[in-house]
Amino acid sequence: MPQEIRVRIAPSPSGNLHIGTARTALFNYLFAKKHHGKFILRIEDTDMERSDNEYIKNIFDSLKALGLAWDEGPDVGGEYGPYSQSERFDIYPKYAQILIEKGYAYECFCTPEELDAERIFSQEKKIAHVYSGKCKNLTENEKEELRKQGIKPAIRFAVEAKNLIFDDLVKGELKFDTSLIGDFVIMKSNGSPTYNFAVVVDDILMKISHILRGEDHISNTPKQILIYEALGANIPEFGHLGMILAPDRSKLSKRHGATGVSEFVEKGYLIDALVNFVALLGWSPSDGVEIKTVDEIAQDFRIREVSSSNSIFEYDKLNWMNAQYIKKLSTEELKQKLLPFLGQYDLSELSENKFTRMVEVTREPLVILSDITDAVSYFFGESVEIEPEVQSEVLDKDVSQVVLKEVQELAKNWNFDDEDALHHTLEELRTSLKERSIKPKETMWAIRAAVTGRVKGADICAVLAILGKEKVLKRLNG
RNA sequence: GCUCCCAUCGUCUAGAGGCCUAGGACACUUCCCUUUCACGGAGGCGACGGGGAUUCGAAUUCCCCUGGGAGUACCA
Numbered sequence: 001m002p003q004e005i006r007v008r009i010a011p012s013p014s015g016n017l018h019i020g021t022a023r024t025a026l027f028n029y030l031f032a033k034k035h036h037g038k039f040i041l042r043i044e045d046t047d048m049e050r051s052d053n054e055y056i057k058n059i060f061d062s063l064k065a066l067g068l069a070w071d072e073g074p075d076v077g078g079e080y081g082p083y084s085q086s087e088r089f090d091i092y093p094k095y096a097q098i099l100i101e102k103g104y105a106y107e108c109f110c111t112p113e114e115l116d117a118e119r120i121f122s123q124e125k126k127i128a129h130v131y132s133g134k135c136k137n138l139t140e141n142e143k144e145e146l147r148k149q150g151i152k153p154a155i156r157f158a159v160e161a162k163n164l165i166f167d168d169l170v171k172g173e174l175k176f177d178t179s180l181i182g183d184f185v186i187m188k189s190n191g192s193p194t195y196n197f198a199v200v201v202d203d204i205l206m207k208i209s210h211i212l213r214g215e216d217h218i219s220n221t222p223k224q225i226l227i228y229e230a231l232g233a234n235i236p237e238f239g240h241l242g243m244i245l246a247p248d249r250s251k252l253s254k255r256h257g258a259t260g261v262s263e264f265v266e267k268g269y270l271i272d273a274l275v276n277f278v279a280l281l282g283w284s285p286s287d288g289v290e291i292k293t294v295d296e297i298a299q300d301f302r303i304r305e306v307s308s309s310n311s312i313f314e315y316d317k318l319n320w321m322n323a324q325y326i327k328k329l330s331t332e333e334l335k336q337k338l339l340p341f342l343g344q345y346d347l348s349e350l351s352e353n354k355f356t357r358m359v360e361v362t363r364e365p366l367v368i369l370s371d372i373t374d375a376v377s378y379f380f381g382e383s384v385e386i387e388p389e390v391q392s393e394v395l396d397k398d399v400s401q402v403v404l405k406e407v408q409e410l411a412k413n414w415n416f417d418d419e420d421a422l423h424h425t426l427e428e429l430r431t432s433l434k435e436r437s438i439k440p441k442e443t444m445w446a447i448r449a450a451v452t453g454r455v456k457g458a459d460i461c462a463v464l465a466i467l468g469k470e471k472v473l474k475r476l477n478g
Numbered sequence: 479g480c481u482c483c484c485a486u487c488g489u490c491u492a493g494a495g496g497c498c499u500a501g502g503a504c505a506c507u508u509c510c511c512u513u514u515c516a517c518g519g520a521g522g523c524g525a526c527g528g529g530g531a532u533u534c535g536a537a538u539u540c541c542c543c544u545g546g547g548a549g550u551a552c553c554a
Contacts, residue, residue, distance in 0.1 A: 012553095196554095448514065
């Protein structure tokens with residue numbers, strides 16, 4: 001690869017940063033990193049009606065959170081700006097004009113009605129719809145006449161019929177018959193460029209060397225290559241990634257849960273886990289070790305080895321990976337990340353030390369951060385809600401009643417400030433009750449059920465110590 | 479309809495003619511550990527969509543079918 005490697009991600013701010021866009025961004029970033037190139041962010045906000053500043057901010061924030069720092073972009077600037085398409089409006093007509101002068105484009109005065117009629121006609125004949133090209137050979141006089149009628153022309157690219165072949169970085173050789181494309185519009189009659197034209201002009205001007213994007217763009221590629229050729233520009237390398245599909249093999253949409261990166265974060269997914277997971281959709285590590293940092297992945301990344309098929313977004317593995325990343329967090333880091341999910345509790349009930357201890361003993365089964373909300377509920381409040389099954393399966397049993405009666409008295413003298421001591425105390429309790437043929441398990445369950453209202457949860461000694469004598473006694477008697 | 483892309487366990491994938499009685503990860507499952515849940519450890523279940531062709535030999539190459547996906551706009 002001779003020239004400088006320059007890749008870009010060009011999201012359109014019509015929604016929060018989509019997980020699919022995030023993956024495309026990641027692969028571009030990985031490719032740039034691997035080849036010591038530049039990663040560029042360009043905002044395609046041409047469609048003013050659907051663009052929103054709030055989404056631009058979301059895209060910035062999400063990309064940053066993902067750790068995908070861009071070298072050039074709307075906020076940081078760069079040599080080839082501006083990087084917001086809305087600020088580049090005046091540069092497109094110029095290039096359209098050049099194409100007209102060189103005979104690669106022409107003005108089209110067809111009305112939407114005429115165009116619709118053509119389309120319906122081809123549909124009925126069951127052939128590929130191709131614009132007839134009837135405006136291609138309009139004389140100057142005819143054009144002048146049309147203009148006088150007040151018709152504003154669009155500009156169409158005159159497509160030459162030929163076989164177009166290119167070597168896709170992930171799909172391999174791709175072939176197209178351009179006669180099936182038809183002369184397409186590059187400038188709308190309102191003066192704004194169409195997507196296919198704007199991207200090419202921007203990519204040429206920004207010296208983009210490699211275009212890695214979703215395979216939904218494959219059919220745009222021949223049109224774009226034609227424009228590159230007509231403009232006499234270097235044609236970049238293309239690589240089309242498979243799509244990310246929902247488990248039902250349809251397009252991933254809100255119906256399937258979160259689609260935006262920020263939504264995953266709000267649900268309690270760790271951004272590192274998300275990136276790692278998404279990298280594994282299409283890419284696989286050469287050493288078989290799946291948990292890796294972005295830098296490690298970049299070292300090992302080879303675009304030509306990326307899978308060319310679509311992949312399905314399954315939560316099972318994401319969940320597993322998220323749990324792995326949670327395990328790697330220090331308790332201090334975890335405490336900070338957990339805070340947003342503990343809003344409904346009065347944290348002042350707990351000292352800093354007890355709060356830390358609580359996190360330590362409840363973190364093990366966490367899959368997503370928001371799991372903490374439920375996992376920790378019995379630590380707060382004076383009384384505790386007893387689950388119905390716990391009541392009938394445990395508390396109502398005679399053994400439990402015996403145990404609790406015993407404990408209610410004994411606990412008054414327990415040392416709740418020392419977890420180790422508590423541990424010994426309970427061990428003694430188990431052995432002594434065992435002599436009265438009460439199983440250790442039954443002893444522990446009875447206490448756990450009465451104090452937490454559940455049959456599962458954190459180490460019971462830690463729970464008792466964190467709750468403290470007052471709350472425990474109250475619950476034992478409640 | 480037309481054009482294009484894709485096709486290995488349920489899912490993500492390894493595999494680029496013999497190393498494959500197809501490997502790994504997640505999920506599922508059995509057992510162990512254990513005061514519960516979980517974690518962890520040791521096993522198990524489980525796939526080359528179908529049919530031709532090339533070859534001594536095909537998951538790997540070619541063709542057809544089937545299935546899935548995408549595009550088909552003066553949207554991006």
